[in-house]
Amino acid sequence: xxxLRKFNQIVGAVTEALREGRIGFSLQxxxxxxxxxxYSECLGRLVEPDGTVRTTGEFIAFLEATGRVAAxxxxxxxxxxxxxxxxxTGVLGCNVSAANISDERHWAALHDLLFRNRKMASRLVLEIxxxxxxxxxxxxxxxLRSARALGYKVALDDFGTGYATPExxxxxPVDMVKVDAFFVQQGRDQxxxxxxxxxxxxxxxxxxxIVEGVETYAQLEAAKAAGATHVQGFLLSEPTLFPVHGxxxxxxxxxxxxSGQLPQFWN
Numbered sequence: 001x002x003x004l005r006k007f008n009q010i011v012g013a014v015t016e017a018l019r020e021g022r023i024g025f026s027l028q029x030x031x032x033x034x035x036x037x038x039y040s041e042c043l044g045r046l047v048e049p050d051g052t053v054r055t056t057g058e059f060i061a062f063l064e065a066t067g068r069v070a071a072x073x074x075x076x077x078x079x080x081x082x083x084x085x086x087x088x089t090g091v092l093g094c095n096v097s098a099a100n101i102s103d104e105r106h107w108a109a110l111h112d113l114l115f116r117n118r119k120m121a122s123r124l125v126l127e128i129x130x131x132x133x134x135x136x137x138x139x140x141x142x143x144l145r146s147a148r149a150l151g152y153k154v155a156l157d158d159f160g161t162g163y164a165t166p167e168x169x170x171x172x173p174v175d176m177v178k179v180d181a182f183f184v185q186q187g188r189d190q191x192x193x194x195x196x197x198x199x200x201x202x203x204x205x206x207x208x209x210i211v212e213g214v215e216t217y218a219q220l221e222a223a224k225a226a227g228a229t230h231v232q233g234f235l236l237s238e239p240t241l242f243p244v245h246g247x248x249x250x251x252x253x254x255x256x257x258x259s260g261q262l263p264q265f266w267n
Contacts, residue, residue, distance in 0.1 A: 010062045014046060018075055022047045024247025025079060029237035030093065030210055033224050038208070039091035039125055041232065042080055044072075045243040053241050056095075069097045070106040074113055079246040080124060081117045093125035093155065101128075101143040114147055121151030125176065129157045141172045148173060155210070160198050169205055177202035181213020181233070184223055195226035203227060 017023050025042035032038060044056035063069040073096050080094045100106045114121070126147060128140075144154050155176035156169060160183055169177065179202060183194045195211065202209045211223035214233030223231050 007062060007065075010059050011066050011068065013048075014059050014063060014072070015068070017046050017048075018072065022049075022247055023072075023075060023079075024243025024245055025076060026239040026241070026244050027092075028232060028239040030230050030232045031236045032230050033220070033228075035236065038210075038230050039093050040237075041093040041127065042076060042083075042095070043239050044076055044095075045241070045247055047243065047247045053243070055241075064097065064099060067099070070100040070103070070110070073097055073100045074110055077110070077113060077124075081113075081120060083245045084120045084123050091123045091125070093127050095127045095129050095157065097129050098140060101140045104139070107139060107143055111143065111146060114150055114152060118150045122153075125153045125155050127155045127157045127178065128172070128174075144173050148175070155208075156206075158212075159202055166201060169202065174206050176208040176210060177206045178210045178212050178232070179228070181211075184211050184219045185213050185215075195222055195228075199223075199226040199228050 014023075024045050024047070026045055027040040028043055029040050030038045044060070046054040046056075046059065048054065060069065060072075063072050073094075077094050077096070080092045084090055084092060096110070100110055126144075128144070148154055153175040154173065155178055156172070156174045157178045158180040159169065159177050161180040179195070179198055183198055186194065199209050199211070208230060209228050210230040210232055211219075211226070211228040212232045214220050214223055214231040214235050216235060219233070220231060220235060
């Protein structure tokens with residue numbers, strides 16, 4: 001009962017935050033081994049009424065379990081388009097859950113959003129996160145082909161873990177593959193062996209292979225030795241906790257904190 005109560009509280013908190021504009025994002029760069037920025041990934045942030053900032057990892061699983069992740073994804077992509085519109089040379093990456101492209105209703109709503117903003121298509125990477133076995137969903141491949149036809153780039157996220165399997169890699173059209181941080185954060189010998197094979201597999205289908213979770217120079221060297229074209233992680237780019245776009249302006253957050261009008265949900 002207590003678990004269910006907390007579950008409902010978190011989902012309710014996110015729904016309320018979406019309604020009140022308290023969802024935004026921070027940015028983390030995807031870098032080449034020379035340090036050049038390929039694009040910046042939008043990392044979701046929820047600002048609580050008291051000013052506490054929650055990361056996406058603290059609540060996204062609850063949204064996926066209740067079927068509400070599609071609305072969250074569209075909100076984030078909408079924010080990304082706002083940012084791109086005011087940063088004409090910027091390039092962003094934004095997560096899209098497999099649930100968003102497996103249901104016809106969600107599929108149509110997301111495609112409409114992408115179509116209306118297609119003038120910025122070349123500056124947005126759709127990072128497909130697999131909460132479902134995407135390889136078994138014909139509609140997913142159809143959607144991604146359509147998105148790429150509009151000019152968007154597609155990346156398969158967290159490759160090598162969960163549903164982001166070799167089968168998925170061969171089943172959907174992608175421009176980039178992001179190798180899960182698990183493989184670079186093992187011991188040095190293990191990292192080199194696993195990374196070499198998984199990066200090699202990814203490079204068979206995509207010209208850009210990104211190793212996630214790079215936090216040390218040893219991990220950076222392991223990623224380069226394995227053949228990765230790019231890396232992402234705290235070593236080269238540490239995102240801010242407070243959102244840089246969307247959410248609340250800091251002054252607004254402070255005003256809400258002073259007013260005490262809204263409840264806090266993570267107890």
